[in-house]
Amino acid sequence: MLEIDTVTKRFGGLVAVDAVSLTVNEGEIVGLIGPNGAGKTTLYNVIAGTFPPTEGTVRFNGRRIEGMRADETCTLGLARTFQIPHVFASMTVGESIQVGAFLHRRRRSAARALSLEVAAAVGLGERFDTPTTALTTAERKRLEVARTLATEPQMILLDEVMAGLNHTEVNLMLDLVRTLRDRGLTVLFVEHNLSAVMKICDRVAVLDHGAKIADGLPEEVMENPEVVAAYLGPPAGRDVAETEGGNA
Numbered sequence: 001m002l003e004i005d006t007v008t009k010r011f012g013g014l015v016a017v018d019a020v021s022l023t024v025n026e027g028e029i030v031g032l033i034g035p036n037g038a039g040k041t042t043l044y045n046v047i048a049g050t051f052p053p054t055e056g057t058v059r060f061n062g063r064r065i066e067g068m069r070a071d072e073t074c075t076l077g078l079a080r081t082f083q084i085p086h087v088f089a090s091m092t093v094g095e096s097i098q099v100g101a102f103l104h105r106r107r108r109s110a111a112r113a114l115s116l117e118v119a120a121a122v123g124l125g126e127r128f129d130t131p132t133t134a135l136t137t138a139e140r141k142r143l144e145v146a147r148t149l150a151t152e153p154q155m156i157l158l159d160e161v162m163a164g165l166n167h168t169e170v171n172l173m174l175d176l177v178r179t180l181r182d183r184g185l186t187v188l189f190v191e192h193n194l195s196a197v198m199k200i201c202d203r204v205a206v207l208d209h210g211a212k213i214a215d216g217l218p219e220e221v222m223e224n225p226e227v228v229a230a231y232l233g234p235p236a237g238r239d240v241a242e243t244e245g246g247n248a
């Protein structure tokens, strides 16, 4: 469904994403992880249309999408959340969801009906008429997911939707993502919460210093020495230069 082919993104002299290739198949939940500054958000932004790659291609359902605007990729069925929830301060939860619903539904009544459905699906049904400013962090994250769902996507890109959530809230979010997948959505999520990634992902790709260093089943990836070194640094007492995949 999503094919990222040797994508590089440079900011001046800095290579934020370095020739990364990654495929996400229909119905999969794929996690994109890596230490701070690894290039996750940059790759995510390239996929979602915030900015074009310096090199490489991104295909969604076979169609080239690199360089397209976020609203264009969204129209094609690829929707994203933002790391910092973009709530509209003056709106209610329902109105905020409705903004996304208008993408494919012109009539107000149809957009509202979809918004009610989506709000219920993410557990915000009771908060439909609540101002977005009154939401808790966990509810704001759910609203962010709801706003992407309202665009009726085939695939969603989730950016740090577990950040700031407590254990119970993380589990509720995991349940939500599983439910979405069971309903046919494909999911790519960028996440710092490794235990959440381990619990939910069919496959995990790991970035370090912009390059992909691993891609596979979660348990395999977590045991990969290069991944361990990227997160924890090289084993104590060894010369960094001798440590394959070290974080030097």
Ligand SMILES: Nc1ncnc2c1ncn2[C@@H]1O[C@H](COP(=O)(O)OP(=O)(O)OP(=O)(O)O)[C@@H](O)[C@H]1O
Pocket: 011, 014, 015, 016, 034, 035, 036, 037, 038, 039, 040, 041, 042, 043
């Ligand atoms: N707009 C930009 N201009 C210049 N450099 C940038 C820009 N965006 C990101 N970078 C740099 O690119 C590199 C990758 O950053 P990125 O935010 O993609 O990493 P990340 O894996 O998402 O990190 P984190 O987990 O901390 O969010 C970093 O060195 C960062 O400073």
